[in-house]
Amino acid sequence: MSDPAKVRRHAERIRELVASLVRSQIKDPRLGMITITDARITADLRDATVFYTVLGDATAQASTAAALESAKGMLRSTVGKALGLRHSPTLTFVLDDVQDQVKHIDDLLAAARNADAEVQRLAATSSYAGDAQPYRVEDEDEDSPTGDDEPRGGDRR
Numbered sequence: 109m110s111d112p113a114k115v116r117r118h119a120e121r122i123r124e125l126v127a128s129l130v131r132s133q134i135k136d137p138r139l140g141m142i143t144i145t146d147a148r149i150t151a152d153l154r155d156a157t158v159f160y161t162v163l164g165d166a167t168a169q170a171s172t173a174a175a176l177e178s179a180k181g182m183l184r185s186t187v188g189k190a191l192g193l194r195h196s197p198t199l200t201f202v203l204d205d206v207q208d209q210v211k212h213i214d215d216l217l218a219a220a221r222n223a224d225a226e227v228q229r230l231a232a233t234s235s236y237a238g239d240a241q242p243y244r245v246e247d248e249d250e251d252s253p254t255g256d257d258e259p260r261g262g263d264r265r
Contacts (some may be wrong), residue, residue, distance in 0.1 A: 110151050118191060122156050123147035125187050126199070133182070136175040140168040145204045149197055156187075156197040159204040169203060176201045 127144040141163035149156040162172045176183075180199055188196025 110153060112151075115149055115151055115153070118153060118193075119147045119149045119156070121191060122149060122158065122187055122197070122199075125190050126158050126183060129183055129186055130176075130179075133186075134175065134179045136179065138171040138175040140164050140172045142172055142176075145206070153193055154195060154197055155200065157200045157202055159202050161204050161206060173201065173203065 123144055123146060126147065130139070130142060130144065143161045143163075144158060145161055146159040147156055148159075160172075160176070162169045180201070184196050184199050187199065191197075
């Protein structure tokens with residue numbers, strides 16, 4: 109098993125290499141506005157997963173995925189040579205849908221804010237269902253049922 113710090117360094121290096129190679133060496137017209145967001149590599153340094161985002165709609169995402177798939181061999185050999193490992197890691201490209209997740213969370217937060225505002229509006233105009241003081245309170249002015257003359261809890265001789 110490899111050192112976790114070494115694995116992190118290799119993953120960061122893979123991310124940097126793939127980003128620079130996509131920018132400078134891949135001349136595929138299907139490649140859209142792509143950003144390499146992250147790379148993760150297994151502990152045995154055999155498999156690397158590269159996460160990317162694409163600016164555009166679903167067709168731009170699909171064409172970029174096809175361009176990355178066709179350039180995978182060239183990217184793998186260049187990454188393997190640059191890392192100097194015994195085995196070049198296999199590259200898997202995964203579309204990072206962070207923007208969709210962010211939009212979904214923003215929509216959920218907006219719905220929660222609207223529900224809270226509705227609850228506040230209803231609470232401002234509502235009143236209690238029962239008495240304002242639901243607990244029984246004895247008046248201090250009333251005489252006690254045993255009378256004030258008798259001591260409480262003591263002997264009666």
